[in-house]
Amino acid sequence: MSKKHYVIWKGRKTGVFGVWSEVKTNIDGLSDAQYMGFPSLEEAQQAFESTYTKALMKRSLAKTSQGNTSLSSKTAPSKKYSKTAAPVVSANIQIYCDGACSPNPGKSGTGIAVYEKQSGGTENELTQLWYGLYEANGTNNTAELHGLIEAFKLAQKYIEQGEKVQILSDSKYSIDCITKWARGWKAKGWTRGKGEEVKNLALVKISFNLYEKLKANLTISHVKAHANIEGNELADRMAVLARSTRESTMVLYRKELNITEILAMTSG
Numbered sequence: 001m002s003k004k005h006y007v008i009w010k011g012r013k014t015g016v017f018g019v020w021s022e023v024k025t026n027i028d029g030l031s032d033a034q035y036m037g038f039p040s041l042e043e044a045q046q047a048f049e050s051t052y053t054k055a056l057m058k059r060s061l062a063k064t065s066q067g068n069t070s071l072s073s074k075t076a077p078s079k080k081y082s083k084t085a086a087p088v089v090s091a092n093i094q095i096y097c098d099g100a101c102s103p104n105p106g107k108s109g110t111g112i113a114v115y116e117k118q119s120g121g122t123e124n125e126l127t128q129l130w131y132g133l134y135e136a137n138g139t140n141n142t143a144e145l146h147g148l149i150e151a152f153k154l155a156q157k158y159i160e161q162g163e164k165v166q167i168l169s170d171s172k173y174s175i176d177c178i179t180k181w182a183r184g185w186k187a188k189g190w191t192r193g194k195g196e197e198v199k200n201l202a203l204v205k206i207s208f209n210l211y212e213k214l215k216a217n218l219t220i221s222h223v224k225a226h227a228n229i230e231g232n233e234l235a236d237r238m239a240v241l242a243r244s245t246r247e248s249t250m251v252l253y254r255k256e257l258n259i260t261e262i263l264a265m266t267s268g
Contacts, residue, residue: 005044009052010034016044032252053118053127056257081230081263091166091219092117093158094124096231097151098170099143100239100268108138110146110250111238113231114154126231129253129262130154131238134246143239144171145203148178150250152210152218159217167218170225170232174207179220182208226267230259237265 006017011026011033018041027033034052036059038044047055094115101108110133115124133146148169155165169175177200185191185198190205192198211218223232238253244266 007048008035081228091164093165095151096168096235097147098235098239101140105139108135108143109239109242111235113234131242132247132250144174168221240268
């Protein structure tokens with residue numbers, strides 16, 4: 001059997017490595033590490049000269065192509081997913097966020113899908129998936145608000161680099177909380193008026209404060225749930241994964257970003 005080689009694009013050290021133990025030393029504990037294994041030294045060297053995102057897309061397309069030639073009519077995917085999510089804005093970064101809860105109230109989790117436009121590219125491509133914030137007694141609304149908060153945190157890093165960001169959520173409730181109602185609630189001492197309590201107030205406050213800091217370089221868009229929009233569906237799969245794994249912190253999805261396989265996972 002031929003020896004496997006590894007590429008680290010982002011880690012304590014970068015380059016081509018021939019031993020997994022070296023790779024592990026240079027990526028352990030780094031949530032944003034970028035690495036991949038290859039069957040030959042030549043492929044690894046070619047990949048390192050390119051980018052992590054392009055390597056992911058190349059592998060994903062190759063696996064999808066192989067899968068399509070071997071799938072029978074009974075197992076072939078029946079759904080077609082679109083990257084298009086209205087309204088489309090001029091943003092090199094798109095962050096989809098979603099929450100899942102079953103039953104409601106019950107076990108909840110949050111998912112994120114990040115798309116970035118690469119140099120010379122015409123479309124934003126999937127670069128990261130995140131999942132976590134499991135709650136044993138959560139609700140759909142708290143999971144969705146958690147999603148907005150995590151999306152804002154990711155957006156802040158890109159905005160600091162001079163990027164424009166679009167955040168996309170299928171939760172009209174969480175979007176309206178932050179963009180329509182929170183300012184009025186704050187003016188009334190964080191009540192709905194006459195002392196009426198604002199639900200999920202702690203999460204609303206955190207999300208609104210982040211939004212106020214970032215809104216000059218940020219667009220929030222509502223997308224229809226379960227409408228076969230790729231980014232929204234991927235965020236949904238991550239939210240369900242958070243529930244099933246009971247992951248309490250927000251963690252980076254470490255497996256290969258094979259979109260076809262991920263979309264085949266359990267949906268919320």
